[in-house]
Amino acid sequence: MTTDTHYSALQLVFDTNVLVDALAARDLNGQYAAAVLDTVRQGEVEGWYAPHTLMAVYAQLETLLAAPKAYALVQELATVIKPLPQVGDELVQLDLPAGGRLDQMLSIHLAEDYLPNPLFVTDDPEFPQTAERRVVHSKLLAEQGVAPWQNPESRLPFIDLALQQRAIRPQLQRNIHRVLQHGQYILGPEVSELEQRLADYTGAEHCVTAASGTEALLISLMALSVGPGDEVITTPFSFIATTEVIVLLGARPVFADVEPDTANIDASAIEAQISSCTRAIMPVSLYGQPADMEAINAVAARYNLPVIEDAAQSFGAEYQGRKSTNLSTVGCTSFFPSKPLGGYGDGGAIFTNHANLAQVCRELRVHGQSERYLHTRIGVGGRMDSLQCAVVLAKLERFEQEVQRRQAIGARYNTLLDQAGIARVQQRPDRSSVFAQYTLFTEQRERVQAALQRAGIPTAVHYPLPLNLQPAYQRLCCPDCTPVAASLAQRVLSLPMGADLRPDQQQRIVEALTAAVNQ
Ligand SMILES: Cc1ncc(COP(=O)(O)O)c(C=O)c1O
Known part of the structure; x- marks a missing residue:
């Protein structure tokens, strides 16, 4: 299942020819294409297709292989790469250049409409290019891997819901x-x-x-x-x-x-x-x-x-x-x-x-x-x-896996912060945390936050004021009775957290944090 995979910041969009080559195991191109598809299968990178591509792949495979075999291959393919969302009226909005191919133009339209960082994988030298569009031949991608294509992230999201x-x-x-x-x-x-x-x-x-x-x-x-x-x-x-x-x-x-x-x-x-x-x-x-x-x-x-x-x-x-x-x-x-x-x-x-x-x-x-x-x-x-x-209900299908990832990410943060000597919220041995927030303690919060901000790392404070010190509530309760809460409110700082946070991103966060704390 693709939901088991670890996603990176890049999304491959497959052209029909690459998928046909990979599945039909056609010549050398087929080997390159299959190698690229394997990077998706192994969870190194996201893989996408436009819905009509799947039909075109099936139609071409049927001319090359027995129909049941073609069907089984397409079935398996659909568990590895995902369909781009399509509402059906895209053709009305399509701005078709003269001499373009309709299937490719529609794929481009769907991908550029939804994906933040698409890379089109094609073996067609005529694939429509523009200055912004990134297009790669499967041979080059198979040889170089996906790393050179990943944009260096400037600003991390606090939580990556997209x-x-x-x-x-x-x-x-x-x-x-x-x-x-x-x-x-x-x-x-x-x-x-x-x-x-x-x-x-x-x-x-x-x-x-x-x-x-x-x-x-x-x-x-x-x-x-x-x-x-x-x-x-x-x-x-x-x-x-x-x-x-x-x-x-x-x-x-x-x-x-x-x-x-x-x-x-x-x-x-x-x-x-x-x-x-x-x-x-x-x-x-x-x-x-x-x-x-x-x-x-x-x-x-x-x-x-x-x-x-x-x-x-x-x-x-x-x-x-x-x-x-x-x-x-x-x-x-x-x-x-x-x-x-x-x-x-x-x-x-x-x-x-x-x-x-x-x-x-x-x-x-x-x-x-x-x-x-x-x-x-x-x-x-x-x-x-x-x-x-x-x-x-849809989110629940991936939830248990996300809980496990959150716990692994929380544990990795713990190790990195402990190595750096940075104080953090502790977890008790008789319970687990889902790390809704990953929170540390620092006496120099404002300075650390500003330094992280400059490094493209967003942070948040949960919470800057205890409830009994909130203006609307002070008169109802004893504002000075909870000194520990008052002290924590001055020192807590939450780092980016989410089930899809990658180890390299965590490394970058903790390196910037360590530099800021030791400044
Ligand atoms: C501890 C706590 N209690 C209550 C709420 C209220 O939940 P909701 O925003 O869904 O009303 C939240 C979050 O927003 C929360 O973090």
Whole structure:
């Protein structure tokens, strides 16, 4: 499968003649063409074809080989290289030069419309050239390899979502097309399919999708009857949504400080914050690593309190062999595009093993409706739509592989930073991280960020201000009670991270970082 491969920054677009030569094993050209195709098969580089090319290849192969053989070869080819997206009206927009070949012009149009860095592989000396278009003969490519054709990257992306999209484009198109066909845009079959797949993945008995991670948290708190006068114990070091939903319900966030090395809530600081008003505990599994859920659940059990894990950043991570989101009373995640399992818009999900709670959440997300137009609770418009579920379903096909890659990339960063003597977020041995962010600590953040920026390496700060120091929240909570969070907010810095980050890119990042830190 091409999705197993490690993609580089270059995309080969194959002309019909090269593919026919490679598959029919025709003369010397065939050997060169086959060698180029092998670089794609081995995951060195992406390979693409225009849909009509496949038909042309098949038609020509049929004249050279027995039909079943031709068919089998084309079938295998379609698992190695991917079709360029084609909506069908490209011919209308085509600007055809005199004397051009229609099949080549259409391939060029589709490739240049979608791919950021296409290299056309052809054995046709007449292939249309321009100053910007890069065209190569398969012999030259076979002899030189793809490296000389890879553009040196000037600026790295913080997260490369375009590359991931190219890897799953066919599944995405199929899934989106299915929704457009059946037209059930709200609570269509993709919604229950995704909920089932996510429940199976996490091992939780119930999954209820929601309009966003924020909405998932809000609905969970509502389902647990958190309201005015109540208190919810949470971390001050998170994205604002964690505390926002508490305040929106008229409850008060009470902050327990965080651990200095993981930035997750310090379980040993929770008990001191419990009062007669406490209704729930809401830890966040920050940067992709679960909080210490066993210790948190133990405190909660002593006071008969529910625990809501804000797992917006940690979907796919494990804690003592169990999946994040399935570690406590309720777990909530987010499908915000940059999250480990991100969609192409807003989305989220609630997980629980309590059937009653799941049912309440289901009703709350559709305006508290228990039957059509019968509103037995006060709810919200909080559904995730069918199109967004279709996108996340497509992403799920590559997800487990991406989790493994993220972990390998996180481990490589750890080694490189440890060698360079740069402090970083630590991972505990009884859990895994999906590295939603890869975060380090530096006392000279501004200077380091500026130096990395000059080197073309984007960085981000998660988060520059603890929640209890945010202007809108200061009056509601104790701003000075969490000194560790306040200190981390001055020192954290996140590096580019994603399942497709290459080792050479990581090397470049850490070299620039080391130079900046030691400046
Ligand atoms: C820790 C945390 N909680 C909640 C959210 C809210 O999720 P969403 O953006 O899907 O509403 C996010 C991310 O955006 C987050 O990182």
